[in-house]
Amino acid sequence: MATxxxxxxxxxxxxxxxxxxxxxxxxxxxxELRERVLRAVAELRYVPNAHxxxxxxxxxxxxxxxxxxxxxxxFAELTRGLQRVATDRGRLVIICNSYRDPERELEYVxxxxxxxxxxxxxxGSGYHDADFTARLTEKLAAYEATGGRVAVVGRHEHPGDAVxxxxxxxxRLLAEELLRLGHRQIGVIAGPxxxxxxxxxxxxxxxxxxxxxxxxxxxxxxxxxxxxDGGARAAAALLDACPGLTALVALNDSMAVGAxxxxxxxxxxxxxxxxxxxxxxxxxAADVTPTLTTVRLPLVELGARAMxxxxxxxxxxxxxxxxxxxLVRRESLGPxxx
Amino acid sequence: MATxxxxxxxxxxxxxxxxxxxxxxxxxxxxELRERVLRAVAELRYVPNAHxxxxxxxxxxxxxxxxxxxxxxxFAELTRGLQRVATDRGRLVIICNSYRDPERELEYVxxxxxxxxxxxxxxGSGYHDADFTARLTEKLAAYEATGGRVAVVGRHEHPGDAVxxxxxxxxRLLAEELLRLGHRQIGVIAGPxxxxxxxxxxxxxxxxxxxxxxxxxxxxxxxxxxxxDGGARAAAALLDACPGLTALVALNDSMAVGAxxxxxxxxxxxxxxxxxxxxxxxxxAADVTPTLTTVRLPLVELGARAMxxxxxxxxxxxxxxxxxxxLVRRESLGPxxx
DNA sequence: CGCTGCCAGGAAAGCGCTTACCTGAACACA
DNA sequence: TGTGTTCAGGTAAGCGCTTTCCTGGCAGCG
Numbered sequence: 001m002a003t004x005x006x007x008x009x010x011x012x013x014x015x016x017x018x019x020x021x022x023x024x025x026x027x028x029x030x031x032e033l034r035e036r037v038l039r040a041v042a043e044l045r046y047v048p049n050a051h052x053x054x055x056x057x058x059x060x061x062x063x064x065x066x067x068x069x070x071x072x073x074x075f076a077e078l079t080r081g082l083q084r085v086a087t088d089r090g091r092l093v094i095i096c097n098s099y100r101d102p103e104r105e106l107e108y109v110x111x112x113x114x115x116x117x118x119x120x121x122x123x124g125s126g127y128h129d130a131d132f133t134a135r136l137t138e139k140l141a142a143y144e145a146t147g148g149r150v151a152v153v154g155r156h157e158h159p160g161d162a163v164x165x166x167x168x169x170x171x172r173l174l175a176e177e178l179l180r181l182g183h184r185q186i187g188v189i190a191g192p193x194x195x196x197x198x199x200x201x202x203x204x205x206x207x208x209x210x211x212x213x214x215x216x217x218x219x220x221x222x223x224x225x226x227x228x229d230g231g232a233r234a235a236a237a238l239l240d241a242c243p244g245l246t247a248l249v250a251l252n253d254s255m256a257v258g259a260x261x262x263x264x265x266x267x268x269x270x271x272x273x274x275x276x277x278x279x280x281x282x283x284x285a286a287d288v289t290p291t292l293t294t295v296r297l298p299l300v301e302l303g304a305r306a307m308x309x310x311x312x313x314x315x316x317x318x319x320x321x322x323x324x325x326x327l328v329r330r331e332s333l334g335p336x337x338x
Numbered sequence: 339m340a341t342x343x344x345x346x347x348x349x350x351x352x353x354x355x356x357x358x359x360x361x362x363x364x365x366x367x368x369x370e371l372r373e374r375v376l377r378a379v380a381e382l383r384y385v386p387n388a389h390x391x392x393x394x395x396x397x398x399x400x401x402x403x404x405x406x407x408x409x410x411x412x413f414a415e416l417t418r419g420l421q422r423v424a425t426d427r428g429r430l431v432i433i434c435n436s437y438r439d440p441e442r443e444l445e446y447v448x449x450x451x452x453x454x455x456x457x458x459x460x461x462g463s464g465y466h467d468a469d470f471t472a473r474l475t476e477k478l479a480a481y482e483a484t485g486g487r488v489a490v491v492g493r494h495e496h497p498g499d500a501v502x503x504x505x506x507x508x509x510r511l512l513a514e515e516l517l518r519l520g521h522r523q524i525g526v527i528a529g530p531x532x533x534x535x536x537x538x539x540x541x542x543x544x545x546x547x548x549x550x551x552x553x554x555x556x557x558x559x560x561x562x563x564x565x566x567d568g569g570a571r572a573a574a575a576l577l578d579a580c581p582g583l584t585a586l587v588a589l590n591d592s593m594a595v596g597a598x599x600x601x602x603x604x605x606x607x608x609x610x611x612x613x614x615x616x617x618x619x620x621x622x623a624a625d626v627t628p629t630l631t632t633v634r635l636p637l638v639e640l641g642a643r644a645m646x647x648x649x650x651x652x653x654x655x656x657x658x659x660x661x662x663x664x665l666v667r668r669e670s671l672g673p674x675x676x
Numbered sequence: 677c678g679c680t681g682c683c684a685g686g687a688a689a690g691c692g693c694t695t696a697c698c699t700g701a702a703c704a705c706a
Numbered sequence: 707t708g709t710g711t712t713c714a715g716g717t718a719a720g721c722g723c724t725t726t727c728c729t730g731g732c733a734g735c736g
Contacts, residue, residue: 001484014686045480050452051389052722076409114388142383146339289627390692
C-alpha cells in the first residue's frame with residue numbers, strides 16, 4: 001500500500017507539501033509541485049489511510065447508529081431518515097444491528113466510542129430490564145462526558161435528547177376506532193413483553209378500552225415474536241382459546257400480515273367475520289388482501305429528527321420531541337358482526 | 339477522552355504494561371499490576387482508540403460491502419447471508435448503499451480502501467457502461483494489488499471471484515411455464531435498461547420464447563423504475579398499448595406487486611383475465627392476493643458464498659459460482675384465457 | 677548594497693497505540 | 707563471591723498522517 005511518503009518521494013517534494021496538495025490545504029503550493037504530486041498520486045493509486053488521518057487530525061465526522069435490524073422495514077424507513085440528514089451534512093454513517101440482543105447493543109456502543117464517532121443514535125424499543133438500562137445509561141454518559149453526542153428514538157428511559165413516536169396514542173386510536181365499529185371482544189397479538197414499545201402500544205389500547213367500559217382481559221393478549229410467523233402463531237392461539245373474538249389487534253404490521261395469512265388459511269373472512277388491524281403502516285399494508293387498517297408512524301421523519309438532534313450542538317437540557325401517530329383506514333377493519 | 343497513557347499513569351505502570359493487560363498479551367504480567375491496570379481502566383472508563391490500534395497493528399479485520407440499498411428486501415436478504423458468514427468469522431461489516439449511482443459506488447470503493455478493509459464485496463447488478471466498468475475494474479485491481487480481496491455478486495463483467503444468480507435461467511423458467519399454460523401475448527415489465535440484471539433476465543425470457551416460435555416484440559417491453567410504482571406505471575402503459583396481452587412478466591417482485599395493484603384498480607381479474615409473474619420470491623410474494631408466481635433466487639446463500647470467497651485466501655484463478663433459480667408456482671399465473 | 681519582510685517549502689513534533697528490544701533484579705550454580 | 711540465566715517490566719521506535727514552526731531565497735526599500 002503506497003503511503004504519503006512514497007508519493008512525496010516520487011514527486012520529489014516533502015510529505016508536508018504532498019499532504020497540502022492532497023487535502024487542498026489553504027497554504028499555497030506552486031503549480032509545478034502540485035502537478036507533480038497529483039501525477040504521483042495517480043501513478044501510485046494512492047489513497048490516504050483513513051485511520052492515520054483520524055489520528056493526526058481528530059476531526060470526528062462519522063456517526064454511529066444502532067438499530068434492531070436494518071432489513072426490518074420499520075428500521076429501513078427510520079434509517080432512510082437518519083441517512084438523509086447525515087448525508088446532507090456530509091457525515092458518514094455506521095449502522096449496527098443489535099438483533100434485539102441487549103448485550104450486543106452494549107458492545108456496539110463501546111465499539112462506536114472506540115471508533116471516535118461524533119454521535120451515536122440508538123433507535124428502537126428499549127427493554128424492561130433495569131440492570132441493562134443502567135449499564136447502557138452509564139456507558140452513554142461516559143461517552144457524552146468526552147464530548148460525544150447521543151440521541152435516541154423511542155426510549156423514554158434514556159435521560160437525554162430523544163424523539164418519541166406516539167405509541168400510546170396509536171394504541172388509543174385503534175381502540176377508539178374498534179369501539180366505534182361495535183367491537184367488544186378484542187384479541188391482541190403482541191410482540192415480546194420485554195420491549196417497552198409493546199408496553200406503550202398496549203397501554204394506550206388498554207386505557208382507551210377500560211375508559212369505554214370494555215376492559216381488556218389478560219387472556220385476550222398473546223405475546224410472540226415480533227414478526228410474521230409470530231403473528232400467525234399468536235392469532236391461532238387466540239382464536240383457539242377465545243372463539244368469540246371479533247377483532248384482532250396486531251402490534252405491528254408484520255404480525256398482522258401473519259394473522260391475515262392464518263385467517264385465510266382457516267377460511268375465516270376478513271373483515272366480515274373477524275377484523276384485523278396492524279401498527280406502523282409498512283408498505284406491505286397496502287398490498288395485502290384485504291388491505292390493512294393500521295396506525296401510521298412518521299418513521300422517516302422520526303429518523304431525520306433524531307439525526308438532527310444528534311448533530312446539532314447539545315441544548316441546555318434534554319430535548320424530547322413526540323411525533324404523532326395517525327389512523328389509516330383500509331379494508332381489514334369492518335363493523336363487528338351481529 | 340482518556341488515553342492509554344492516562345491509564346498507565348493512574349495505575350503507576352508503563353504504557354507497555356497497560357497495553358499488555360488490556361489486550362491480553364501473551365507476555366506475563368504480575369497479578370498486582372494487572373489488577374491496578376484494570377481498576378484504572380474501569381475508573382477512567384477507558385476505551386482504546388480504534389484508529390490508533392489499527393495504525394499500530396495493521397491487522398485488517400473489517401470488510402466492506404457495497405449494495406444498492408439494504409432496505410430493499412432483495413439486498414436485505416443478501417446482506418443477511420453476508421453478515422452471517424462475516425460474524426461467524428469475527429469480522430465486522432461496513433455496509434454502503436450506492437442507491438444505484440455508479441459514481442457513488444466508485445467513491446465507496448475508494449473510501450473502503452482508505453479504511454484498510456480486509457475485503458470488499460460488491461453486490462447487485464452491474465451497469466451497461468463501459469467507461470464506468472473500466473474505472474471500477476481498475477480501482478478494484480489497485481486494491482487487490484495491495485493485498486485486498488474482492489468478491490462480487492451478480493456481475494459477470496468483473497474479472498475475479500464472483501457468485502452469480504442464474505438470472506437467465508430464471509427468465510427461461512418463467513417463459514417455459516407461460517408457454518405451457520398457453521400464453522402467447524406476453525408483456526414484460528422491466529427495470530432500468532442500464533442494469534445487466536435486466537438484460538440477463540430478459541435474455542433468458544426472450545431466448546426461450548423465440549425458441550418456441552413466439553418471439554417477444556420490442557413493443558411488449560416497458561422499462562421503468564425497479565420498484566412498486568415503476569411496476570404499476572409500466573403495467574398501465576402496456577395494457578393501454580397492447581390490449582391483447584394475457585400475461586405480464588415483471589422482472590422483480592416489487593414491480594409485480596405494483597402491477598397487481600394496478601390491475602385490481604382497473605378491475606381486471608388475476609389470473610382469469612391476465613396472469614402476472616414476478617422475480618426474486620421476496621417475502622411479500624406470498625402475502626399479496628393473488629399470491630405471486632415467481633422465481634426464487636437463493637439470496638441468503640448467495641451472500642454467504644460471496645463473503646466466503648472474499649474471506650478465503652485467493653484461489654489460483656477467478657472462482658465463479660452460479661447458484662440456481664427455481665420456479666415457485668402460486669396463484670397469479672393461470673392458463674391463458676380463451 | 678544592506679536590511680527588512682514575505683512566503684513557499686521543509687523539518688519535525690506529535691496523534692494513541694503496539695511491540696521489539698533492553699534493563700536490572702532475582703536466583704542458581706560453580 | 708562471581709558469573710550466567712531468566713524474566714517481569716520499561717524504553718523507545720514507528721505505524722501514516724497533519725500541522726506548527728522554522729528556513730532560506732527573493733523582492734522591495736532606504
